[in-house]
Amino acid sequence: YPFRNLPHVCNDACNSELQRGVFYIRTPDARSRAAYRSSELHAIIQRSMRNQRQMLGRMLRGILYEDRQAVEPRAEEEFSALLQNGRNQAKQTLGNRVWREKPLFEAAIHPQRRLKTFTLSDCRRHLESLEKPGLHDFPWPSAQLRENPIYASNEAIRSHSAENAEPAFFWEFYPEGLFYCAVALPELPGKSIDSATLLQLCVITLALNGELFSQMGLGSELLTLIFRLNNTLDLNLNLGGSSGDKQNRCHIHDIHIFISRTAGDLEGGAAANTSAHFFREFCERFNxxxxxxxxxxxxxGLENFLQRGMLDS
Known part of the structure; x- marks a missing residue:
């Protein structure tokens, strides 16, 4: 018979029907009889061991995750709704031509659960206290980016480039825990994008969010990292160096990549390695x-860039 902790053993005799100290099993034809084959006793022992392993696993998971809140069943749907709202706002801000025709980088980063304790003022305070990288380093270090205002909408803290300014970018952070950004990548002659620019954008986005979520007390939270490159059909990735003249063409319209990392890992130095993983995936799509x-x-190189390439606060 199935059991949770201890196998069932008969503890009393009943005429000739039951014997004390004997294990009884249920046969395929729904009869009960004593387990007398070695394979049957082995199955009982195996079930006991499996039950013990499962109990130990539950105990370990309880110890490892006792301080973490359970994943909300509707969290993914809620983040999807926020993400769609952010994309709609970015499209309106950047314009249809950029959105539909230019090489466009998008990132969405959020924890596994919807946050409920942060206000817009809390978000602004944490965002403005970021140092290395800071908001003025996004989307990549450049002195003229310091002048872009940061302001509150009804739902998020937001910033974007001025109209017709280069680079064209948009980002916002929701108190529920979603960071979203869209950046138009500079297009080189021959319908190409520069790999160094893409790498810097990846690592700044990840390092900034690692610092942000850790500063909010969420360093142990597992983050979902979603990177996209849009309008990539026939786009060339210029790798520079000896590979600079080689054509690395993409043959799909959009690239989607998903990775998970904790905020503490990203802040603690994994942003460079994770960016390299994203870049490797991008390269695969560019063949x-x-x-x-x-x-x-x-x-x-990305580690060195984070250490020495950021602007002074």
């Missing part, structure tokens, strides 16, 4: 495969 030495060099 170029990074080898291990290239991946290591990119990851190391």
């Amino acid at each position: 170029y495969s990074l080898n291990d030495s290239e991946f290591s060099a990119i990851s190391k």
